[in-house]
Amino acid sequence: MVQGSANLNTEINEKWLQEYVDNWVGFFKKQTVDGEVASYIPILAEADQEALGISIIGKNGVAIKSGNTEEKFTIQSISKVLTFIVACMERGLAYVLSRVDVEPTGEAFNSIMHLEITQPKKPFNPLVNSGALTVSSMLEGKTSDRKLEALFILLEKMIGYRPQINVETYESERDTSMRNRAIGYYLLEGDYLESDLGITLETYFKQCSIEITIDDLARIGLVLSNDGYDPDTNEEIIPRAISRLAKAMMLTCGMYNASGKFAAYVGIPAKSGVSGGILAVVPPRVRDEELPFLEGCGIGIYGPALDNQGNSIAGIKLLRHVANQWDLSLF
Ligand code: DON
Numbered sequence: 001m002v003q004g005s006a007n008l009n010t011e012i013n014e015k016w017l018q019e020y021v022d023n024w025v026g027f028f029k030k031q032t033v034d035g036e037v038a039s040y041i042p043i044l045a046e047a048d049q050e051a052l053g054i055s056i057i058g059k060n061g062v063a064i065k066s067g068n069t070e071e072k073f074t075i076q077s078i079s080k081v082l083t084f085i086v087a088c089m090e091r092g093l094a095y096v097l098s099r100v101d102v103e104p105t106g107e108a109f110n111s112i113m114h115l116e117i118t119q120p121k122k123p124f125n126p127l128v129n130s131g132a133l134t135v136s137s138m139l140e141g142k143t144s145d146r147k148l149e150a151l152f153i154l155l156e157k158m159i160g161y162r163p164q165i166n167v168e169t170y171e172s173e174r175d176t177s178m179r180n181r182a183i184g185y186y187l188l189e190g191d192y193l194e195s196d197l198g199i200t201l202e203t204y205f206k207q208c209s210i211e212i213t214i215d216d217l218a219r220i221g222l223v224l225s226n227d228g229y230d231p232d233t234n235e236e237i238i239p240r241a242i243s244r245l246a247k248a249m250m251l252t253c254g255m256y257n258a259s260g261k262f263a264a265y266v267g268i269p270a271k272s273g274v275s276g277g278i279l280a281v282v283p284p285r286v287r288d289e290e291l292p293f294l295e296g297c298g299i300g301i302y303g304p305a306l307d308n309q310g311n312s313i314a315g316i317k318l319l320r321h322v323a324n325q326w327d328l329s330l331f
Contacts, residue, residue: 221298
């Protein structure tokens with residue numbers, strides 16, 4: 001039986017929290033059998049179906065992690081939040097929003113339907129593939145490496161080191177992704193790509209292949225929870241307005257055609273990736289009782305067994321349970 005959250009003493013005990021999370025990971029790990037690792041990018045099929053890990057890093061310095069905590073995996077669609085932030089920092093919010101909207105599609109992440117049936121063919125939001133490719137095309141620089149330099153600088157500021165691109169994953173997607181090429185041609189037709197399609201796709205496949213850990217995701221989440229400021233130095237890493245819009249996009253679009261349910265039943269900004277990562281942001285909350293992480297926290301989850309919407313099946317259930325037990329919801 002999964003332990004509920006007993007009444008927490010005034011002194012929230014890190015050891016006690018750790019035991020709760022260990023217990024919950026053990027429970028939800030069993031549900032990875034109900035999912036399936038991605039295989040449309042061939043190399044992703046090599047992931048361990050049963051893996052499940054979580055890392056929670058609080059503004060108060062409390063850090064809890066459990067399960068598969070050391071795995072490196074590729075960031076995939078979580079990178080879309082970061083390239084959106086970089087594009088807004090480089091080109092200005094108004095310009096970026098003139099090229100990509102802020103509306104959820106209710107469709108799969110790689111759906112072409114809205115590009116086909118709506119006029120103009122402006123991508124609905126920066127977190128679906130059409131919006132992400134539009135954003136990647138507008139990053140400054142003539143080559144994919146130059147376009148991604150600002151992303152790596154941003155990542156290093158948030159996670160403390162410069163992550164690497166997993167070349168095998170990059171090549172695996174580059175050599176198989178017909179869908180993204182089709183989306184790219186729709187965007188070209190609608191004049192939404194600012195760079196050569198080849199460079200845009202190369203940039204996008206490389207950003208998706210950046211390798212991270214759940215601790216890295218939790219640190220990124222903590223910066224966003226802190227409105228874009230470094231939680232230790234209070235240095236501004238991301239302008240507040242851009243940080244807030246990124247969180248709004250995560251809340252309304254981050255889990256694709258599961259975003260509505262996620263906002264309703266979990267209630268925190270989150271972004272999934274097809275290799276099984278979830279980035280979640282818990283802003284500071286006002287509550288009339290002692291609860292964990294009231295000052296805010298970032299959460300990183302890894303669980304490569306996916307549900308039908310391409311989100312981590314056990315990761316979402318674990319996140320929903322943590323959010324409900326510790327009242328993490330925005331609402
Ligand atoms: O474009 C793709 O299909 C992948 N590189 C990323 C998709 C993804 O992560 C969807 N998220 N659940």
